[in-house]
Amino acid sequence: MLEKAKIIVQQTGEIIPVMYNPTELSLNKSVVLQGEGSNIQFQRVNNDDLVVSLFFDSFETKTDVRRFTDRIAALTKPTVGTGVRKEPPTVVFAWSGALFSGVVLHLEQKFTLFLSSGIPVRAELTVTFKSVLTEQEDLESRGYFNCRRLWTVAENDRLYLIAAQTLGDPALWRLIADANQIYNPLDFPTATDIGKTLVIIDIHSESYNPPVEV
Known part of the structure; x- marks a missing residue:
């Protein structure tokens, strides 16, 4: 049996099936870079908008095709939020x-066939979805799980200063010490430490488990 595409509303679990599967899909990503020439740095990966053309036809049953298309049109209206903040529902195509996970950014409806009463029975919809990421997906798009940070030890370095600069919290110095097998952190850096490269643990990594204090 041919599997049908569907739109799933994440907040409610509502499933909106399409009547006919699209004939093609284009899923593109854009890399955001900073700098020029040899000094180019990665910033993040963005999912480009997904544009899908959908076809609906209720001519055989002589019923209003809008009973199908209105469910998709409703996705353009805010359904969540508090106070002055209003948000459209997040959906999965x-x-x-x-x-693709996102919100409906733009909807174009074209009704192409009508009954003698004026009821539309055929429609072509062009739906544009804008990507919405979870916190985990946002970290992945910024490359947090792909690159290790490295630090070259200088004479005046201290572990708490390195932790403050690389991890944003001087109290995390022990993570750096443990990751680099520094057994005498109070004596760091010794003469043999100068010039060494330290690996800075990625506290955003899925594999990172923060220590439990007892």
């Missing part, structure tokens, strides 16, 4: 698995 799925077809043999989740393909």
Whole structure:
């Protein structure tokens, strides 16, 4: 049996099936860089908007096609938020698995066939989805899980100063000491430490488990 594409509303679990599967999909990513020439640094990866063309036809049953298309049109309206902040529902476009997560940014509806009464029975929809990331996905898009940070030891370095500069918290110095097998942190750096390269543990990594104090 041919699997149908569907739109899943994350907040409610509502499933909106498409009537006919799209004939093609284009999933693109854009890399954001900073700098020029030989000094180029990676910033993040952005998911480009997903644009999907959908076709609906209720001519055989002589019923209003808007009973199908209105469910998608409703995704342009805010449904969550508090106070002055209003947010559209976050949805997943799925077809043999989740393909894209985001919100409906733009909806174009074209009704192309009508009954004698004026009721529309055929529609072409062009839906533009804008990507929305979870906190984990946002960290991944910024490369937190792909690159290790390195630090070259200088004479005046102290572990708490390195932790403050690289991890944002001087209290995390012990993580650096443990990761680099520094057994006498109070004596760091010794003459043999100068010029060594330290690996700075990635506290955002999925594999990182913070120590439990007892």
